[in-house]
Amino acid sequence: MPRAGLDTAAVVAAGAAIADEVGIANLTMGLLAERVGVRTPSLYKHVAGQEDLVRRIAALALSEAGDAVGGAVQGYAGRDALAAAARAFRAFVLDHPGRYAATIGVEPSGPDDPVATAGGRLLDGFTAVLRGYAIKEPDVDHALRMLRSLCHGFATLQSANGFQWSAEVDESFEWLIAFTDRGLRAL
Amino acid sequence: MPRAGLDTAAVVAAGAAIADEVGIANLTMGLLAERVGVRTPSLYKHVAGQEDLVRRIAALALSEAGDAVGGAVQGYAGRDALAAAARAFRAFVLDHPGRYAATIGVEPSGPDDPVATAGGRLLDGFTAVLRGYAIKEPDVDHALRMLRSLCHGFATLQSANGFQWSAEVDESFEWLIAFTDRGLRAL
DNA sequence: GCTAAAAGCTAATGCTATTAGCCTTAGCTG
DNA sequence: CAGCTAAGGCTAATAGCATTAGCTTTTAGC
Numbered sequence: 261m262p263r264a265g266l267d268t269a270a271v272v273a274a275g276a277a278i279a280d281e282v283g284i285a286n287l288t289m290g291l292l293a294e295r296v297g298v299r300t301p302s303l304y305k306h307v308a309g310q311e312d313l314v315r316r317i318a319a320l321a322l323s324e325a326g327d328a329v330g331g332a333v334q335g336y337a338g339r340d341a342l343a344a345a346a347r348a349f350r351a352f353v354l355d356h357p358g359r360y361a362a363t364i365g366v367e368p369s370g371p372d373d374p375v376a377t378a379g380g381r382l383l384d385g386f387t388a389v390l391r392g393y394a395i396k397e398p399d400v401d402h403a404l405r406m407l408r409s410l411c412h413g414f415a416t417l418q419s420a421n422g423f424q425w426s427a428e429v430d431e432s433f434e435w436l437i438a439f440t441d442r443g444l445r446a447l
Numbered sequence: 448m449p450r451a452g453l454d455t456a457a458v459v460a461a462g463a464a465i466a467d468e469v470g471i472a473n474l475t476m477g478l479l480a481e482r483v484g485v486r487t488p489s490l491y492k493h494v495a496g497q498e499d500l501v502r503r504i505a506a507l508a509l510s511e512a513g514d515a516v517g518g519a520v521q522g523y524a525g526r527d528a529l530a531a532a533a534r535a536f537r538a539f540v541l542d543h544p545g546r547y548a549a550t551i552g553v554e555p556s557g558p559d560d561p562v563a564t565a566g567g568r569l570l571d572g573f574t575a576v577l578r579g580y581a582i583k584e585p586d587v588d589h590a591l592r593m594l595r596s597l598c599h600g601f602a603t604l605q606s607a608n609g610f611q612w613s614a615e616v617d618e619s620f621e622w623l624i625a626f627t628d629r630g631l632r633a634l
Numbered sequence: 635g636c637t638a639a640a641a642g643c644t645a646a647t648g649c650t651a652t653t654a655g656c657c658t659t660a661g662c663t664g
Numbered sequence: 665c666a667g668c669t670a671a672g673g674c675t676a677a678t679a680g681c682a683t684t685a686g687c688t689t690t691t692a693g694c
Contacts, residue, residue: 263659263671263673265672266672288650290649290650298672298673298674299673299674300651301652301653301654301673301674301676302672302673302674304652305672305673309651310651310652361552364551364607365472366607368608402618402622402626405601405616406622406623409597409600409601409623410593410600411600412603413597413598413599413600413603414593414596416599416600417592417599420551420552420553420554428588432589435589435593436596439590439593440630442633443626443627443630446629450689450691453641453642476682476683477682485641486643486644487681487682487683488642488644488682488683488685489642491682491683491684492642496682497681497682635694636693636694637692637693637694638692638693639691639693640689640691640692641689641690641691642688642690643686643687645684645687646684647682647683647684648681648682648684649680649681650680650681650682651678651680652678652679652680653676653678654676655675655676656675657673657674658672659670659671659672659673660669660670661670662669663666663667663668663669664665664666
């Protein structure tokens with residue numbers, strides 16, 4: 261029996277891919293094993309169990325989202341940066357609904373938890389956006405939370421096909437960016 | 448064997464209560480059966496299965512959230528209405544995290560789906576808030592989606608203990624209400 | 635009181651995650 | 665180059681959970 265040459269990262273990446281295809285709720289160890297060409301119990305050599313797998317997928321998703329947002333912001337400031345960050349974040353969630361869904365309900369166990377550090381890096385991307393607005397220090401944290409809530413809420417609601425939101429969802433999203441931009445500049 | 452006098456509504460209510468206590472992911476048919484004083488298979492006389500149960504819990508949660516928001520708005524207008532609605536919604540999600548979590552990822556099958564009608568009623572509450580602002584028609588839908596995204600995002604992120612948000616979360620929420628109010632009045 | 639549907643129950647099935655224990659490969663060491 | 669060791673795989677077994685089948689008992693209407 262030739263060896264599969266697996267490692268934890270490969271298993272997690274495959275799990276994230278499956279989650280995007282069939283939804284995180286339908287990600288089963290058997291499906292994952294089949295995908296990576298191995299029998300189910302062998303997965304436990306790379307991952308401590310399903311819960312651990314989901315945590316790792318969540319950390320991966322947050323890390324990738326952080327890269328996407330951070331990269332999109334590069335070279336822009338103010339409204340352009342805000343729009344770039346928001347669009348990049350939403351695009352990521354819509355392109356990878358399963359792995360992003362893995363982040364919902366995962367609580368970081370401590371500051372050193374990969375989930376926490378990846379989440380922090382995602383926040384850094386949004387922080388960079390705020391730097392383009394002249395915001396007084398006490399407001400920065402609040403504005404950050406608002407940005408995160410807005411993007412998270414909109415993207416997950418749309419990804420779940422929430423509430424008959426028929427067509428012009430893109431239009432609503434752009435409207436939302438403009439609204440937020442005006443509000444931030446007014447601070 | 449005396450009969451338990453169950454019906455679908457009682458089973459769903461008990462399921463929602465368990466979801467709030469242990470999380471929707473840990474809501475098991477056995478746990479629910481024990482809670483309502485019946486053997487597991489008997490539940491299937493009232494509910495088609497676990498998926499159906501979760502859908503019904505989601506519909507209940509949306510309906511209750513709609514009642515909470517609608518009731519809170521009564522007698523207020525403008526900023527007061529906005530604050531009342533937002534606070535009522537957040538309080539509901541924090542008080543009933545499990546049943547609200549059931550709504551995530553549930554897609555209404557059609558316009559007659561109880562999930563859809565309950566979701567619609569929740570939207571009505573937010574619509575009432577917007578009526579207090581003089582918003583031009585083409586903006587109403589967008590503003591509605593923004594309000595929903597903001598509340599959903601903030602409440603679910605906090606409920607999941609998202610991102611080390613230490614203390615002043617309440618303060619951030621009030622800040623967010625003020626921010627939104629200013630933006631809406633500027634339309 | 636009689637009947638039929640509704641609401642329970644026990645028993646059985648099948649799927650999923652997980653653990654235990656064994657075997658083989660790959661890489662390093664003498 | 666022989667041999668040792670750890671890592672990565674496998675089969676077999678266990679346990680929990682959802683669900684179905686089929687039987688029994690209550691209850692409500694006639």
